Amino acid sequence: MIDKIVAIRKAIECECYLPALALALTLPDICGQIEYPDFKRKDNNGKEFRQGRRQYVTWYNNFVKPLHYIADDEAPEFQFNGEFCYALRCSLFHEGNFELKDRTNELLIDGFRLHVDKVCGTHNIHSSYHEVNGERVIDLDAYGLCFLICRAARTFYDAHEDKAVFKKYDSIVIDESWPDTAYEELFNSGA
Secondary structure: OHHHHHHHHHHHHOOOHHHHHHHHOOHHHHHHHHHOOOOEEEOOOOOEEEOHHHHHHHHHHHHHHHHOOOOOOOOOOOOOOHHHHHHHHHHHHHHOOOEOOOOOOOOOOOEEEEEOOOOOOOOOOOOEEEEEOOEEEEEEEHHHHHHHHHHHHHHHHHHOOOHHHHHHHOOOOOOOOOOHHHHHHHHHOOO
């Protein structure tokens, strides 16, 4: 998992924010499976399935949200949480966009807009919730969200005694046998 966190950082350094965000949004999935292995349900045939959404949302709310949540009277009315992060993940991974298809009608937004706040220098993801032409939108700092998820995942990893449980999530493979020109040919073919 540490390789994923390093890859997210490298993507941000190269200003590749969308790939960084996509990879960062996988970390609550990984950590949620490890922290909450008993979150399961049975189908009509008795077969067990993990409750991925519940694992994701619970892990985010317990490990990431405390890094940015404001709990006083001056807090913004709307604050990003595990449900919204899971919705962002699903819209990006399954739809390829930032529009929400809220099948439960529980989310009070229609989509996300992402920006990168390089000037502020803080990791503030307190969204600016607003309505535009009848659509409810959250404007979210992608860099800040990546930073907070990575920080929580790294802290979770460091505190976890059995590092072996993370091994199955190590998926970065570097094939040094390809010449540099192979990538150029691959990505420029048909262009």
